[in-house]
Amino acid sequence: MVKRVNLRDDECPVARALDVIGDWWSLLIIRDALDGVRRFNEFQTGLGIAKGMLATRLRDLTERGILESAPASDGSAYREYVLTEKGRGLFLVIVALRQWGEDHLFGPNQPMSSLVETKTGAPVARLGLLAQNGQRLEWTDTKVTKAED
Amino acid sequence: MVKRVNLRDDECPVARALDVIGDWWSLLIIRDALDGVRRFNEFQTGLGIAKGMLATRLRDLTERGILESAPASDGSAYREYVLTEKGRGLFLVIVALRQWGEDHLFGPNQPMSSLVETKTGAPVARLGLLAQNGQRLEWTDTKVTKAED
DNA sequence: ACTTTCTAGTTCTATTTTAGAACCATATTG
DNA sequence: CAATATGGTTCTAAAATAGAACTAGAAAGT
Numbered sequence: 001m002v003k004r005v006n007l008r009d010d011e012c013p014v015a016r017a018l019d020v021i022g023d024w025w026s027l028l029i030i031r032d033a034l035d036g037v038r039r040f041n042e043f044q045t046g047l048g049i050a051k052g053m054l055a056t057r058l059r060d061l062t063e064r065g066i067l068e069s070a071p072a073s074d075g076s077a078y079r080e081y082v083l084t085e086k087g088r089g090l091f092l093v094i095v096a097l098r099q100w101g102e103d104h105l106f107g108p109n110q111p112m113s114s115l116v117e118t119k120t121g122a123p124v125a126r127l128g129l130l131a132q133n134g135q136r137l138e139w140t141d142t143k144v145t146k147a148e149d
Numbered sequence: 150m151v152k153r154v155n156l157r158d159d160e161c162p163v164a165r166a167l168d169v170i171g172d173w174w175s176l177l178i179i180r181d182a183l184d185g186v187r188r189f190n191e192f193q194t195g196l197g198i199a200k201g202m203l204a205t206r207l208r209d210l211t212e213r214g215i216l217e218s219a220p221a222s223d224g225s226a227y228r229e230y231v232l233t234e235k236g237r238g239l240f241l242v243i244v245a246l247r248q249w250g251e252d253h254l255f256g257p258n259q260p261m262s263s264l265v266e267t268k269t270g271a272p273v274a275r276l277g278l279l280a281q282n283g284q285r286l287e288w289t290d291t292k293v294t295k296a297e298d
Numbered sequence: 299a300c301t302t303t304c305t306a307g308t309t310c311t312a313t314t315t316t317a318g319a320a321c322c323a324t325a326t327t328g
Numbered sequence: 329c330a331a332t333a334t335g336g337t338t339c340t341a342a343a344a345t346a347g348a349a350c351t352a353g354a355a356a357g358t
Contacts, residue, residue: 005173005197005317012262013250014180014243020254022173024154024345031163035293040306048154050346055307065253077354078305086253091288092276094163096245101162104214104235105169111296113161117280118292125279127241131266132274139240143267144184147260154346173316189335199317204336226325227334 011147020064021090025049025057030066030087031094038073038080066090096127160296169213170239174198174206179215179236180243187222187229215239245276 007019021027028047037043044054058081061067066087072078098115106112115124129137156168170176177196186192193203207230210216215236221227247264255261264273278286 011260012180013247013254015177015250016254017246017250018173018176022171022176024167024171027167027171028164031161034288041304044306050348051307052309052347053345056344076305088288089249089252092278093242093245093249095278096242096276097166098162100238100242101164101166103238105162105165111160113293113296115291116294117286118290120280121294122281124286124291125281125283127245127276127278129241129244129276130274131269132271134274137266137273139183139237141267142264142273144262145265145270147262190333193335199319200336201318201338202316225334 012144017093021066021093025053026061026066027090027094027097029054029057029061030083030090033067033081033083033087034091034094038082039078040081043081061087092127095124099126161293166242170215170242174202175210175215176239176243176246178203178206178210179232179239182216182230182232182236183240183243187231188227189230192230210236241276244273248275 007015010016010019021030025047028049029043032043032046037046040054040058043049043058044051047054049057058067062069062081065084067081068084069079070082072080095115102112102114116122117124129142131137131141156164159165159168170179174196177198178192181192181195186195189203189207192198192207193200196203198206207216211218211230214233216230217233218228219231221229244264251261251263265271266273278291280286280290
């Protein structure tokens with residue numbers, strides 16, 4: 001007993017998602033991977049994470065199909081960690097976290113990094129939830145329905 | 150030392166966000182709060198979380214301005230936990246996690262709960278990132294720029 | 299060729315967090 | 329006013345985390 005709780009078989013997709021990437025470091029690793037980080041050392045020094053932690057995180061994320069190991073792009077004998085399609089799918093999760101952080105976690109004169117369109121350098125638009133007909137939805141306009149398979 | 154790493158002053162909004170809600174339970178509590186859960190017991194039995202964990206999580210989330218304590222809506226002497234504006238701002242983070250989970254974490258015949266428009270019962274649209282001009286952006290079209298104060 | 303340094307880890311220990319059970323005070327119900 | 333529900337706190341064992349020390353193979357310098 002006292003095993004860490006397991007949400008892998010929960011019927012809620014949010015719970016399953018958190019089971020996979022719901023810890024301190026995983027999303028930061030994925031954030032950096034989306035920014036082009038690929039090598040062990042690059043992750044380690046960039047994040048300031050302990051090497052042991054990083055090693056187990058990279059292994060777990062690889063096992064879960066978020067990252068995959070590839071030969072180094074510079075021709076050396078080392079390997080690299082690159083996002084899979086599944087891993088790249090987390091882009092919008094990172095963007096949502098980023099926009100929330102920008103809105104609520106910075107003081108007036110605190111510098112923050114920001115997400116821009118590569119081509120123009122212009123900041124991206126805010127995320128918004130739409131109905132199928134294109135109308136904007138607030139959280140009060142939605143509800144979760146139980147599975148009824 | 151060996152204190153849990155602190156990202157509160159990182160210049161990246163993603164890091165700061167994870168500092169606040171980047172653990173197993175917080176986002177699940179917020180998910181349930183968005184679904185209308187308000188009482189200690191309701192959270193506890195719904196999540197299957199240990200009472201001690203829940204108590205510290207509710208306290209931390211309250212201290213960080215995500216939840217606030219309010220008199221019970223049924224007139225009893227108990228208190229309730231309700232989301233603040235800041236807490237409700239996490240709605241899109243939950244939606245992004247949900248859509249990713251739906252896409253990548255379910256087998257063909259596994260039932261899942263889903264997010265629908267309350268009025269019509271129709272499923273919501275997929276989130277997408279847009280440029281200021283309304284054009285759709287993929288992750289390859291964006292980059293993060295360092296703060297330059 | 300051989301020594302040095304870099305890379306990518308593994309192992310070890312101390313501290314912290316988590317899970318769960320047991321306990322407890324106050325509020326509500328019968 | 330006794331029983332039960334609510335909302336916790338406290339305790340212990342197990343697991344996760346942080347950081348330092350160590351290691352093996354690759355690359356670079358001389």
